[in-house]
Amino acid sequence: xxxxxxxxxxxxxxxxxxxxxxxxxxxxRNLYMxxxxxxxxxxxxxxxxxxxxxxxxxxxSDLIAKGKADLILSLEPMxxxxxxxxxxxxxxIVTNSTPFNNIxxxxxxxxxxxxxxxxxxxxxxxxxxxxxxLGSTRxxxxxxxxxxxxxxxxxxxxxxxxxxxxFGKKGEDIVNMNLKALAAGKAVADSHMKL
Amino acid sequence: MDKLLLLGDxxxxxxxxxxxxxxxxxxxxxxSTEITEYIQNSQKNKADTIHCRWxxxxxxxxxxxxxxxFAGKRAxxxxxxxxxxxxxDAFINSAVTGIVGGxxxxxxxDPSMHSSQNEQDxxxxxxxxxxxxxxxxxxxxxxxxxxxxxxxxxxxxxxVMLRITTRLAHSRSGVSRREVKPxxxxxxxxxPKQFVLLPAIARINYNKLLAAQKEYLNYxxxxxxxxxxxGSDKSRAIIASGIGYNYLMENYPQGCPFPVxxxxxxxxxxxxxxxxxxxCKELVIVEEGYPMIEDQxxxxxxxxxxxxxxxDGFLPRVGELNPDIVGRAFGFDLPETPELPEVVKNRxxxxxxxxxxxxxxxxxxxxVAEKGEDSxxxxxxxxxxxxxxPPYKAINSxxxxxxxxxxAKGAADAGLKYGVAVIGDSTFTHSGMTSLLDAINEDAPITxxxxxxxxxxxxGGQDSAGTGKIEAICLGLGVDPEHLKVLVxxxxxxxxxxxxxxxxxxxxxxxxIIPRRECIQTATRKAKSKKN
Numbered sequence: 001x002x003x004x005x006x007x008x009x010x011x012x013x014x015x016x017x018x019x020x021x022x023x024x025x026x027x028x029r030n031l032y033m034x035x036x037x038x039x040x041x042x043x044x045x046x047x048x049x050x051x052x053x054x055x056x057x058x059x060x061s062d063l064i065a066k067g068k069a070d071l072i073l074s075l076e077p078m079x080x081x082x083x084x085x086x087x088x089x090x091x092x093i094v095t096n097s098t099p100f101n102n103i104x105x106x107x108x109x110x111x112x113x114x115x116x117x118x119x120x121x122x123x124x125x126x127x128x129x130x131x132x133x134l135g136s137t138r139x140x141x142x143x144x145x146x147x148x149x150x151x152x153x154x155x156x157x158x159x160x161x162x163x164x165x166x167f168g169k170k171g172e173d174i175v176n177m178n179l180k181a182l183a184a185g186k187a188v189a190d191s192h193m194k195l
Numbered sequence: 196m197d198k199l200l201l202l203g204d205x206x207x208x209x210x211x212x213x214x215x216x217x218x219x220x221x222x223x224x225x226x227s228t229e230i231t232e233y234i235q236n237s238q239k240n241k242a243d244t245i246h247c248r249w250x251x252x253x254x255x256x257x258x259x260x261x262x263x264x265f266a267g268k269r270a271x272x273x274x275x276x277x278x279x280x281x282x283x284d285a286f287i288n289s290a291v292t293g294i295v296g297g298x299x300x301x302x303x304x305d306p307s308m309h310s311s312q313n314e315q316d317x318x319x320x321x322x323x324x325x326x327x328x329x330x331x332x333x334x335x336x337x338x339x340x341x342x343x344x345x346x347x348x349x350x351x352x353x354x355v356m357l358r359i360t361t362r363l364a365h366s367r368s369g370v371s372r373r374e375v376k377p378x379x380x381x382x383x384x385x386x387p388k389q390f391v392l393l394p395a396i397a398r399i400n401y402n403k404l405l406a407a408q409k410e411y412l413n414y415x416x417x418x419x420x421x422x423x424x425x426g427s428d429k430s431r432a433i434i435a436s437g438i439g440y441n442y443l444m445e446n447y448p449q450g451c452p453f454p455v456x457x458x459x460x461x462x463x464x465x466x467x468x469x470x471x472x473x474x475c476k477e478l479v480i481v482e483e484g485y486p487m488i489e490d491q492x493x494x495x496x497x498x499x500x501x502x503x504x505x506x507d508g509f510l511p512r513v514g515e516l517n518p519d520i521v522g523r524a525f526g527f528d529l530p531e532t533p534e535l536p537e538v539v540k541n542r543x544x545x546x547x548x549x550x551x552x553x554x555x556x557x558x559x560x561x562x563v564a565e566k567g568e569d570s571x572x573x574x575x576x577x578x579x580x581x582x583x584x585p586p587y588k589a590i591n592s593x594x595x596x597x598x599x600x601x602x603a604k605g606a607a608d609a610g611l612k613y614g615v616a617v618i619g620d621s622t623f624t625h626s627g628m629t630s631l632l633d634a635i636n637e638d639a640p641i642t643x644x645x646x647x648x649x650x651x652x653x654x655g656g657q658d659s660a661g662t663g664k665i666e667a668i669c670l671g672l673g674v675d676p677e678h679l680k681v682l683v684x685x686x687x688x689x690x691x692x693x694x695x696x697x698x699x700x701x702x703x704x705x706x707x708i709i710p711r712r713e714c715i716q717t718a719t720r721k722a723k724s725k726k727n
Contacts, residue, residue, distance in 0.1 A: 010542065027200055027369055035200075036366035038309065044581065044653075046544035051366075061445035062366035062438065065518040067530030082539045085532045102545070104585075107538045115536040 001031075002055040003153040004064045006083045009075035010100045011048045014141045018073065019050050021145060025154050025162035026054045036062040045102055047079055054153065071151045075127070075144060076100045077112050084119070093122040094148045094189070096140075123147055125188045131181060139181035146185020150193060156186065198369030203359055206334045206370045207273075207301060208233035210341035215376040217268035217296070218246030220256035222625065223654035224275030225310040226364035227303035231273055232657075244378070249651075251660040252596070252625040257282035257300075261289050264296040264354075265390060267382035269345045276304040276317050281596065281626070283320070290324040290353045291400045292390045296379050297345030298354040303364050306483055306515035310653075312576075312595065314514070316484035321356040321461065325404055327411050328356045328461035329420065330437040334368040336459065340420065342373055351411060353404070360483050362515065363438050412462050420459030423467050428452040431503075432475035434468070434488060439481040442521040453479075463491065472500050480504035483516050545581060551712035552579045554684035555617075555646050556587040558692035562700055563589070563615065570613035570700070571606060575599035575627070577619035578652040578714075590617060597626030604630070604639040613700045614641040621651040624661035628668060631707070635673040638704045642696065645669075645707060646684075648714035656717040665709055674707050684710040 005022070007015040019035050026033040037050040051064045066085050072093045074080035080095035087093065095116070099106065116122065125147055131140035142163070149156050160179060167175045201209060208230045211219065221231040234247045246263070250256035253274045260270040272282075279286065279302050286300065302317035321328035329344060331337035341357060348355040388396050415421060426432075433451065435443045436458035443451065454475060456467055472478060472492075478500055480489040489504035503509040510516065510524050522529060546553050556579075563570045574580055574590030575598060582589040592602055599622075603614035618627050623645050634641060647665055651657040661668060669679055680695050682688060692710065699706035 011544065023200055023367065027198060032369070033200070034366055034368045036362055038365065044544035044547060044578070045542075047542040059368075060441040061518045062362050062368075062441065063517050065445065065522065065529070067532040078539055078542075081536045085535055087533065088530070103540060103542055105540050107540060111538045115538045118536075 001153050002053070002057070003071065003151075004069050005052040005054075005071045005073055005152070006064060006069045006086055007050040007052060007073045008079040008083055009048060010079065010102070011044060011046050013075040013100070015048060015050055015075055017141050018145045019052050021142075021159065021162045021166055022052060022054070022152060022154070024166055025158045028162065028165070029154065029158060031056055031154075032059045034059045034062045047082060049079075049083065071148060073144065073148045075141070077116065077124075078107065081112070081115050087119075091121065092151045093119050094144070094151065095122070095124055096128075096144060097124050097126045098128055123189050123192045125185070127185070130184050130188070134177070134180055134184060136177050136181075139178055142178045142181040143185040146182040146187075147189040149182070149186050150189050198371050200367050201334055201338075201370045202229055202365055202367050203331070203334050203337050203363035204229035204303070204365070205233045206338040207341050207357065207359070208237075209370070209372060210338040211271050211299065212237060212245070213373055213375045214342050214345050215269050215378045216245060216271055216345075217378045218260065218263045218270045219273065220246070220250050220260040220270065221273040222250055222253050222256055222278060223651045223657045224278050224303070225654060226305060226359075226361040227273045227275050227278075227301060228654045228657070229364070230301060249658055249660065253278035253282040254285055257285040257289070260298060261285060261292070261294070264294040264298045265383070266296065268296040268379045269298075270296060271299045271301060273301040274303070275311065276302060276315050277311060277313065277595070279317050279320050286320065286354075287324050288392060290326050290404060291392060291397060293352045293400065293403075294348060294354055295382070295384050297348035299341060299344045299348060300354045300356045302356060302358050304358065304360045304484060306360055309361055312593070314484070316487055317356070317358050318461065318484065318487050321358065322487075324356075325408060326353045326356055327351060327414065328358055330358045330459055330461070331363065332438055332440045332457065332459065333363070334366070334370050336420070337363065338370050338372070340459070347414070351407065351414070353407070358437070360438060360515070408462070412465065415460045415462050416464045416466050418460040418464070421464045421467065422457040422459070424451070424455045424457075426452050426454040429454065429475045431477045431479050432456070432471035433479045433481060434458060434471070434492075435481040436488060437483050439483045439516055439521070442516050442518045443481050445518040446522040446525055446527055458488065463488065468492065477501035477503055479509065481510065481516070481521060486512070543584060545584065546578060547715050549715040550578070551648055551684040551710060551714070552582060552646050553587075554686060554689065554692070554712075555644065555710040556582045556589045558684075558689055559615070559617070559644065559696055560587060560589055561693045562696040563613075565697065566613045566700065569611075570615065571611055572615045572617060573599040573603040573606070575616070575618040575622045577622050578648075579617055579619055579646050582617065596622055597630050600627050600630035600634055600641070600643055603641040603643070604634045604637070607639045607641050612640075614639075615700065616641060616643045618643065618645055619652070620645060620647040620649065620661055620665060621659040623665065624659065624668070628672065631669070631674075632672050634705050640703045641705060642699045643705070643707045644696075645709045647709050647711040649711070650714045650717045652714050652716065656714060656720065669707050674705065678702060678704065678706040680706070680708045682708065682710045684712050
């Protein structure tokens with residue numbers, strides 16, 4: 001198996017926490033994994049991304065080549081589109097719908113939607129409202145992860161275990177909240193795929 | 196045992212800890228910062244056995260590490276590529292003195308200048324100093340190389356350079372650890388004159404270094420990090436170093452038909468290269484950084500072997516490599532991919548909302564605008580460099596650490612009437628103090644703004660060497676107390692700030708203004724951890 005994932009968003013949105021859970025699950029399954037990220041300058045409200053590669057064979061490049069990404073997992077809609085040239089023909093985009101408007105020339109919502117409409121395989125969801133309904137906006141990242149689970153290539157139960165291992169130190173309540181968030185996100189993806 | 200998921204930087208740090216490290220010396224700099232942070236985190240709940248506090252700059256870091264090595268213990272120095280420029284004097288001469296305790300010098304380069312002023316290649320410095328260089332391709336190799344590098348350094352009697360680039364430093368993968376070694380005991384060189392570089396002694400040392408080159412070459416030729424894989428297609432031979440090797444193999448998942456030499460240790464292994472040059476029609480070099488191996492093999496006149504690489508357009512001369520670039524160069528058809536949608540706009544980094552630098556720039560811009568063409572603002576390196584971008588567009592230069600003050604002084608020497616320098620607190624203690632001293636000694640009519648957020652901000656909020664000492668340093672250097680002003684950069688103080696800056700710009704001698712407010716990021720983090 002191999003899954004090449006591009007995670008994207010705006011500096012500070014927390015894409016790296018998502019990558020950490022997937023990475024943890026992958027390593028526990030003895031899969032090969034490489035996860036490249038940006039530090040420094042890009043984090044000051046600029047766009048950020050991480051290349052996350054999982055495989056049952058040794059992985060060479062830390063970076064994903066154009067047209068080879070199986071999944072773009074994004075916390076921001078414009079940032080999802082930024083990596084379109086990397087998406088494979090059969091690849092999926094799973095993105096948050098809420099724009100992060102911190103530049104003077106941020107595009108109109110309708111133009112963003114039009115561009116997203118042209119992508120055949122996608123799941124768009126409002127992670128912040130879903131998280132709010134669950135009772136904690138802090139888990140919106142994990143809602144996003146839940147929505148992406150059908151496309152990662154690692155079993156749902158293994159990702160749940162990854163969450164238990166990573167958040168375990170913070171106590172049972174936090175673990176459970178994150179598991180709920182994961183399930184809520186997955187439910188959105190499942191209902192979309194049934195269409 | 197589960198492998199550890201480590202960044203390239205973290206693998207280096209863990210390896211050093213496992214190899215009996217006694218001290219790490221460094222100044223924050225992307226992409227090297229995480230090495231020291233990892234070691235600091237590992238020491239949090241232990242007795243203070245490993246030195247790991249930040250140094251004022253890379254030169255003091257290098258010298259302190261050399262001092263630890265002088266005393267027989269294993270030390271590591273870490274910096275970004277331009278940091279090597281700062282410690283070059285100590286670095287080059289550490290190869291002439293030689294070492295006692297193993298000394299590993301980590302240079303983290305930034306091809307494509309993701310967070311830097313240039314993309315210089317630190318391997319040149321290793322060559323220049325005539326010491327062995329190690330260049331890993333992946334995280335496990337980074338661990339293995341550093342684990343063995345202290346012993347290699349002690350065997351060679353000189354520091355060993357480990358050169359990495361951003362995409363390995365900041366990429367995470369599974370790493371297996373090895374057995375933990377004890378630290379060295381305190382002990383000294385059996386040669387009491389080794390470290391005294393008076394000409395008569397330095398000449399002996401220098402000749403010793405030259406004679407040792409053969410030994411270093413032997414180590415390279417036997418090194419497990421220089422891996423030759425034969426290939427049936429002898430129309431070309433490929434030499435790939437560091438992560439360049441990864442991009443090559445990404446394009447040949449079934450194996451490469453050409454002979455490939457993976458270079459991980461320098462000096463270059465001549466025997467293998469000679470064999471490849473004899474057997475194959477052309478040599479193709481895939482290296483991350485300058486065309487260094489390419490130049491070495493081609494020679495100035497290029498009248499021998501056919502060597503392809505960055506200078507003949509086989510690969511682009513500028514910027515980092517990636518699997519697409521290497522694939523295209525080797526003639527692979529890349530898949531058809533959708534265009535970048537027009538709707539996607541640039542999202543450049545900006546100063547955080549609530550940052551004190553913003554209030555400083557707003558006030559500075561008013562005062563500077565009043566002077567028109569008679570005023571120029573010289574910037575420096577840090578978060579406040581972002582003051583170049585809209586909405587502030589406040590600075591006219593940013594060259595190297597500390598240059599703001601000295602360039603302002605030089606421009607004033609040339610006749611610029613209202614020169615202003617903007618520098619951060621960490622940059623000031625890094626290399627601004629001697630600049631300020633020059634300006635004080637000649638009473639240069641410049642206004643120095645030390646925008647103090649009490650941290651090293653851009654790299655993630657590390658401790659700043661001069662926190663709590665900035666006024667004392669300025670007064671100690673000789674700043675006139677009448678022209679040393681401290682302000683609190685807040686919106687409500689805007690008018691006061693404008694007035695102060697205006698007055699000090701009008702003053703025909705040296706002024707220092709210190710707008711001070713803790714970095715919003717570190718302040719928030721401290722508040723959060725207090726709560727928890």
